[in-house]
Amino acid sequence: xxxxxxxxxxxxxxxxxxxxxxxxxxxxxxxxxxxxxxxxxxxxxxxxxxxxxxxxxxxxxxxxxxxxxxxxxxxxxxxxxxxxxxxxxxxxxxxxxxxxxxxxxxxxxxxxxxxxxxxxxxxxxxxxxxxxxxxxxxxxxxxxxxxxxxxxxxxxxxxxxxxxxxxxxxxxxxxxxxxxxxxxxxxxxxxxxxxxxxxxxxxxxxxxxxxxxxxxxxxxxxxxxxxxxxxxxxxxxxxxxxxxxxxxxxxxxxxxxxxxxxxxxxxxxxxxxxxxxxxxxxxxxxxxxxxxxxxxxxxxxxxxxxxxxxxxxxxxxxxxxxxxxxxxxxxxxxxxxxxxxxxxxxxxxxxxxxxxxxxxxxxxxxxxxxxxxxxxxxxxxxxxxxxxxxxxxxxxxxxxxxxxxxxxxxxxxxxxxxxxxxxxxx
Amino acid sequence: xxxxxxxxxxxxxxxxxxxxxxxxxxxxxxxxxxxxxxxxxxxxxxxxxxxxxxxxxxxxxxxxxxxxxxxxxxxxxxxxxxxxxxxxxxxxxxxxxxxxxxxxxxxxxxxxxxxxxxxxxxxxxxxxxxxxxxxxxxxxxxxxxxxxxxxxxxxxxxxxxxxxxxxxxxxxxxxxxxxxxxxxxxxxxxxxxxxxxxxxxxxxxxxxxxxxxxxxxxxxxxxxxxxxxxxxxxxxxxxxxxxxxxxxxxxxxxxxxxxxxxxxxxxxxxxxxxxxxxxxxxxxxxxxxxxxxxxxxxxxxxxxxxxxxxxxxxxxxxxxxxxxxxxxxxxxxxxxxxxxxxxxxxxxxxxxxxxxxxxxxxxxxxxxxxxxxxxxxxxxxxxxxxxxxxxxxxxxxxxxxxxxxxxxxxxxxxxxxxxxxxxxxxxxxxxxxxxxxxxxxxxxxxxxxxxxxxxxxxxxxxxxxxxxxxxxxxxxxxxxxxxxxxxxxxxxxxxxxxxxxxxxx
Numbered sequence: 063x064x065x066x067x068x069x070x071x072x073x074x075x076x077x078x079x080x081x082x083x084x085x086x087x088x089x090x091x092x093x094x095x096x097x098x099x100x101x102x103x104x105x106x107x108x109x110x111x112x113x114x115x116x117x118x119x120x121x122x123x124x125x126x127x128x129x130x131x132x133x134x135x136x137x138x139x140x141x142x143x144x145x146x147x148x149x150x151x152x153x154x155x156x157x158x159x160x161x162x163x164x165x166x167x168x169x170x171x172x173x174x175x176x177x178x179x180x181x182x183x184x185x186x187x188x189x190x191x192x193x194x195x196x197x198x199x200x201x202x203x204x205x206x207x208x209x210x211x212x213x214x215x216x217x218x219x220x221x222x223x224x225x226x227x228x229x230x231x232x233x234x235x236x237x238x239x240x241x242x243x244x245x246x247x248x249x250x251x252x253x254x255x256x257x258x259x260x261x262x263x264x265x266x267x268x269x270x271x272x273x274x275x276x277x278x279x280x281x282x283x284x285x286x287x288x289x290x291x292x293x294x295x296x297x298x299x300x301x302x303x304x305x306x307x308x309x310x311x312x313x314x315x316x317x318x319x320x321x322x323x324x325x326x327x328x329x330x331x332x333x334x335x336x337x338x339x340x341x342x343x344x345x346x347x348x349x350x351x352x353x354x355x356x357x358x359x360x361x362x363x364x365x366x367x368x369x370x371x372x373x374x375x376x377x378x379x380x381x382x383x384x385x386x387x388x389x390x391x392x393x394x395x396x397x398x399x400x401x402x403x404x405x406x407x408x409x410x411x412x413x414x415x416x417x418x419x420x421x422x423x424x425x426x427x428x429x430x431x432x433x434x435x436x437x438x439x440x441x442x443x444x445x446x447x448x449x450x451x452x453x454x455x456x457x458x459x460x461x462x463x464x465x466x467x468x469x470x471x472x473x474x475x476x477x478x479x480x481x482x483x484x485x486x487x488x
Numbered sequence: 489x490x491x492x493x494x495x496x497x498x499x500x501x502x503x504x505x506x507x508x509x510x511x512x513x514x515x516x517x518x519x520x521x522x523x524x525x526x527x528x529x530x531x532x533x534x535x536x537x538x539x540x541x542x543x544x545x546x547x548x549x550x551x552x553x554x555x556x557x558x559x560x561x562x563x564x565x566x567x568x569x570x571x572x573x574x575x576x577x578x579x580x581x582x583x584x585x586x587x588x589x590x591x592x593x594x595x596x597x598x599x600x601x602x603x604x605x606x607x608x609x610x611x612x613x614x615x616x617x618x619x620x621x622x623x624x625x626x627x628x629x630x631x632x633x634x635x636x637x638x639x640x641x642x643x644x645x646x647x648x649x650x651x652x653x654x655x656x657x658x659x660x661x662x663x664x665x666x667x668x669x670x671x672x673x674x675x676x677x678x679x680x681x682x683x684x685x686x687x688x689x690x691x692x693x694x695x696x697x698x699x700x701x702x703x704x705x706x707x708x709x710x711x712x713x714x715x716x717x718x719x720x721x722x723x724x725x726x727x728x729x730x731x732x733x734x735x736x737x738x739x740x741x742x743x744x745x746x747x748x749x750x751x752x753x754x755x756x757x758x759x760x761x762x763x764x765x766x767x768x769x770x771x772x773x774x775x776x777x778x779x780x781x782x783x784x785x786x787x788x789x790x791x792x793x794x795x796x797x798x799x800x801x802x803x804x805x806x807x808x809x810x811x812x813x814x815x816x817x818x819x820x821x822x823x824x825x826x827x828x829x830x831x832x833x834x835x836x837x838x839x840x841x842x843x844x845x846x847x848x849x850x851x852x853x854x855x856x857x858x859x860x861x862x863x864x865x866x867x868x869x870x871x872x873x874x875x876x877x878x879x880x881x882x883x884x885x886x887x888x889x890x891x892x893x894x895x896x897x898x899x900x901x902x903x904x905x906x907x908x909x910x911x912x913x914x915x916x917x918x919x920x921x922x923x924x925x926x927x928x929x930x931x932x933x934x935x936x937x938x939x940x941x942x943x944x945x946x947x948x949x950x951x952x953x954x955x956x957x958x959x960x961x962x963x964x965x966x967x968x969x970x971x972x973x974x975x976x977x978x979x980x981x982x983x984x985x986x987x988x989x990x991x992x993x
Contacts, residue, residue, distance in 0.1 A: 111570070290527040386910070401925030404892070410920040412931065415572075419907035420497040427920055 069104040072122065076105055076203075079124045083209045086177045092186040096205035099190065103199040112196055114169070115377040115409040116318055116348040121262070121292050128234035129261040129287075129288030129315065137227070138256040138282040138310075138473060142224035145169075147212060151230060151260055152237030154210055167251065167324035172211040172240060181213040181242045188268040188296035192322040196352060201294040201320065202262040208240030211265075216249040216275070223252035228259035230286065235260040245275035246299075251279070256363060258284025258314070259291065269297040271305050273327055275327045279307040280471050283317060283476070287344065290316040301327030301357070304330075308466045310475045311338040311347055312482055318348040328357045333464035335365040341486045343373035343405075349397075351380040355388040355421075364395040367462040369455055370406035371486065381413040384421050393423035400458050401431055403442060452483045490516055496908055505908055506876050508846055515785055515820075517613060518755035524605050526644070526726050527593065529586035532863070535559060538698050541586050541645075545667040545701070548674060552702035558687045558697035571854035572883045573916055575823055576763060585699045587644040601650045606648050613752060615721045617651060627988035628946055636716040637748070642733055644726045645701035651754065659715050661745075662707040668736050669705035670965035673730045676707055680738055684767040684831070686806040692763040692798040692825075696732045700765065703733035708774070717746045722762075724753035724784070724795065730761040737767070741807060746777040751820070753785040756793050759822055763798045772807030772834065777815070784820035789878070791850030794822025796987055801828040805837035809865070812838070818853060820846040827885065829858035832866035836865065839868040845913070847880030856886035856903075856917075861894035861927065872903040876912035883915040890927040897927040 066071065077100065082093045120127060147169075148158040149150040154171060162169035175181065185349040186205050192198060212226065226241075237260035245251055249272070259265070271277050283291060291314060297304050311317050321334050338347045353362045368376035378397035399408035416423060432454055440450035459479060466472040496505055529540050538559045542552040567578070591603035599607075599617055610617050617639060638652035640663065647665030656663050662673060670677050687697045704720040724731045739745055753760065762784065770776050778801075787794025797820075801810040814828040824847075830839030841857040859868035874882040884903045905914030922929050 389910075399922070401922070404895075404924050404926065406925060408920070408922045409929075410918075412916075412918060412920075414905075414916040415913070416905065416907065416915065417913045419910050419912070425916070425931070427918070427931040428929060429920065429922040431925040 065104040069107055072107065073104045073273065075099065076122060076124055077101065079483070080207060086175055087175070087186070088182040089175055093206045096186055096202045099193060099202040099451060100199050100206065103193070103197045103202070105121070105199050105203070112350060112379060115379070116316070116346060118200070118393060120290050120316060121264070121318070126234055126236040127288070127290070128263045129286050129290070131230050131233060132258065132284065132286040133407065134229065135445050138478065139254050139471065140475065142223065142225060142471065144223035144254055147224060147226045149210065149226070149228050149239065151232045151235035152209060155229070162224070164220040166216060166249070167220040167224070168215045168217070169224065170213045171438070172213060173209060174324045175213065179213065180215055180244060181237040184268060184270055185240070185242050185245055188270065188292070188298055189266060191324065192296045194368050198320060198322070199295060200264065201266055201296070204238045204266045204294065205240055207264070208266065209238065211240040211242070213239070214243045214245050214251070214253070216245045216251040218246070218249055220249070220251040223254055225254040225256070228255070228257035228263065228284065230258055230260060230284070232381060233261060236262045237365055238264040240265070243267065243269045244279070245269075245271050245277055247272040248274045250276040251278070253279050253467070255281040256284070258286040258289045261289060263289065263291045264297070266294045266328045269295065269305070271297060271299045271303045273300040274302045275300065276304040277306070278467060279287070280466055280468070281309045282306070282475060283309065283311045283314065285313045286349070287313045287315065289314050289346065292318045292320070294320045294322070296322045297324065299323060299325045299327060299330045299332050302329050303327060306333045306465065306467065308462070309334070309336040310476065310478070311336065313340065313345065314347070316346045318350065321351045323353045323362065325353070325357055325360045329359045330357065331463055333359050333363040335363070335462045337367050337459045337462040338376065339369045339482050340374035341371050345374035346377070348377035349380070353382050353393070355382070355384045355391045355393065357388060359390040360388070361448065362394070365462045365465055366397045368399040368408065369459065370399060370408065371402035373405040375407045375409070378410040378412065378427070380411075380425070381415065382423050382425070384416045384418050384423065386417040388418050389420045391418065391421040391423065393421070395425040396461070397427045398458070400455060401428045401434050403431060407417070448487050451487065453482060455483055456480060491527040494882065495910065498886070500906065500908065504906070508875055508908060515755060517752035517783065518785055518912065519612070520754035520756070521605065521609050521725050523608075524725065525590040525605070527588045527590055528726070531584055533585055533699065537585050541699055541701055542585065544588070545670065547670055547968070549602070550678065551670055554682070554687070555698050558694050561688060562698055565694060567710065568691050571825055571885070572632040572917070573808065573823055573825060573852045573854050576759070578796065582728070583724065584729040585732070586701055587729045587850060588646045589643060592646050592648065596649065599651065602649055606643060608796045609643070609723060609725070612722065613721070613723065615639060615750070617649060621759070627803060631773040638718050639782060640665060640704045640717055640720045641702070642651045642702055642720060642727055643724045644724060644731060647702045647704070656715070660709040660712055661714050662705065663718055664705055666700070666703040666705045669736070673705070673707070677705070677736065680767070680769050681736055684769060684802045685765050685800050689800060693765050693800040696734060696763050696765045696800070700732045700734035703735045703764070706737040706747065708739045708745045710741040711741060712743045714743070714745040717748060719748040719750070722749070722751040723761065724760060727756055728758060728760070730763065733764045735764070735766040737776060738769045739771060739776045742773040743773045744775045747779070749778070749780045750783070752783050753795050755785055755788070759787070759794055759796055761798070764800070766799070767802040768803035768812060770803060770805045770810040770812055773809045774807060775811040776803065777813045778828070779815040780817070782816065782818045782820050782824070786820050786849065786851050789849045795820065796823045797821040797826060799826040801826065802831065802907050803829070803839070804831045805834050805839065808834040808836055810834050810837045813840040813842070814857065815842045816844070817841065821853070822842060822851060824853040824855050826855045827857055829860065831860045831862065832868065832869060833862045835863040837863055838864045838866065840887065841870045841872070843872045844875070845873070845882055846875045847877070847882045849878040849880060851880040851966070853881070854883040854885055856884045858887040859888070859889070859898045859899055861890045862898070864895045866894055866897045870899070870901040870903070874905045874914055875908065875912050876905070877908040879911045881913045881915070883917060885917040887919040887921070888929055888931070889921040890923055890929060892923045892948060895926045896926055899929045901931040919947070
């Protein structure tokens, strides 16, 4: 079907400015296929159903708006025992990174990909699969344009976690990265991500979790207030396996995290959670989740909490699709926002689409101010107003943070939230 | 009534399954009255047809122009496709837009002059068009003194007659067909028509604006509590005919009215189009209760035939402390596309939406509500129960919007879905937009919102947790039924057997 003229023009203009990176034949093929997908779908616009709450213009424009560099001295997960992989404005920094070697895991870089690799069968395929029923043209664009990224093959119990850090030096960098993670049957692996990445940072991660494997993902998105970011996580989840992902977002002009989970094996567990705090009209944060249950006896969980003040905007679009035959599904979804003043906004669309009769899916969504009674109680016990507000806000965020299995990682992020709340109180 | 022959998951009440089968099973109103002679306008839609409909209703020039403007706009519009509905393309040129019983050519002066065949149809449907009769719901449900219900009966494109008009007039209440209102009360129609659902609103509303042939008009003057319930009964009879009715209800300051709407159609193999618009204006301190039992022909078990029901219903709570309550029981139609909405403009105004949608066989329903909070301290409540059986698809689609100025407003939404059998689907698409922090919006599933105190009470009386939850939840479901007026007692009684135990979400 032909695209509307305006969309066609915007897409043509953007694609004219794209140069595909060099690479081996299989990768060029995957990139060209991705570009063809973008051409067919057209770039997103405000009128598209899944962009009605967030304006994608700054993500689709050819030009990039620069963003001031935040102080990066205090880095997340500094205490974690993990192999470091550092990208500065999207370019791999070998000096700052560890040798990417550990038992149970093989890591190569997309920019150094060989002619023959296991990733050839995977790269772009989960993204392509994730284009239906909802189109995600920016993910396809990122697959086409990504200059680098990690190809991680986990064959057993990975001896160490991997921490990918995205540093910035250039205020106006436009970066696209693409990671592929493949966990063999029974393998376990933890991936950490931190940092803002670039003025405009586009990233894809395709994760194939084979039967009985366990994948943990904890992410802290950089605090640079002006940054714009669009991440896509595509995952295929096999029988009896576990996928858990948590994202903390602090500041940022525009953050859109898309998570597309395809549960294809029975008795699997898939959790995705996020906490975000934003201050000011320049803050716009969007979590868009699409979970497909296509197997029996699986559990999925979505927990998203947003604290917003001074005109900040929070968006949640979550969907649980239970396919015909996906009986005994247990789907849970909660999205809540705490609006600390009268100017902030919460826009939500918590959806269910169910084609199986023996399932339990619940979805809750609430929005409101701090509970005055609770605040009064704390004040009456001698807790100062500011401390009481911080305490109540942290307790509001707690359900999301509890989704992090590793306590020390959870504590690290909790401290950061407490610090932010302290700094951002009137 | 044979029990529904399906595998039902554990926890779903057999009584519920049977009640759904009964409500949405064999269609009781499917006969056709083909012996009633009809006059048709030529098939198809163009400016001549629009002018013809306007002419048949003896409308003034401004009304004809209003329709023509709507038609011109409609020609440039495209069929909306965002709903979770699979609808075969409708050929809008292959329909009759006007069908009138021959006997109505000369408008009868009173009901006594109406063709007995027409009256017979309504008699068969259980709709009393004689002023002596009272609407007998369930035996014993009618109070001794008798309850009067004024009825406007719409047959295909025209209103056949309206009962109790004189008695209502004594109270100052105007209740007549919209075609009569355009002739007799042009100042009121001109002031309010299209102000809640603008001509430009959506594809089907615009189409309706161009071609609506009849419908009901209600005006309740300031301070008047309407002395009886008002009711409109829609019957589609003619084949290949679209029914486009328009209802306009105005509740002036401090008034109250309860309005009922019912609809049926014969069994026909070809799907038929019904695109209605209902506009309600509620001024200061006024209250309107609008109840619908929608029982259009749903098509056969293979999905052949049935009514395509594309309806735009909206209430504008203009005045402070005004109140609207929508209650709907949707059991019919092959396709339902309907979102009765509330614009809560006045401060402290209230909107309520109670809905039970039952879809069986190949039926598809995409229905819900919009609560648009504009005024301060506005309140809304949404309770929606969707039940799917057979191969049916049932979608709740709703919007709750809190504007920045709607300070200290509240919304509570609860939507539950129940699937009977493994071939059907239940979907929920709520949109929530909160733009101030003093308002509270809650959208939750039943079980998580069961009142702790009620639970504790039940537990202290020796019930186990599960029993206690079931009791409290079922009590809540009945609330929808209690919102139905007495006239729907029969339907309500059948619905009482439905429990939402075993809901999927």
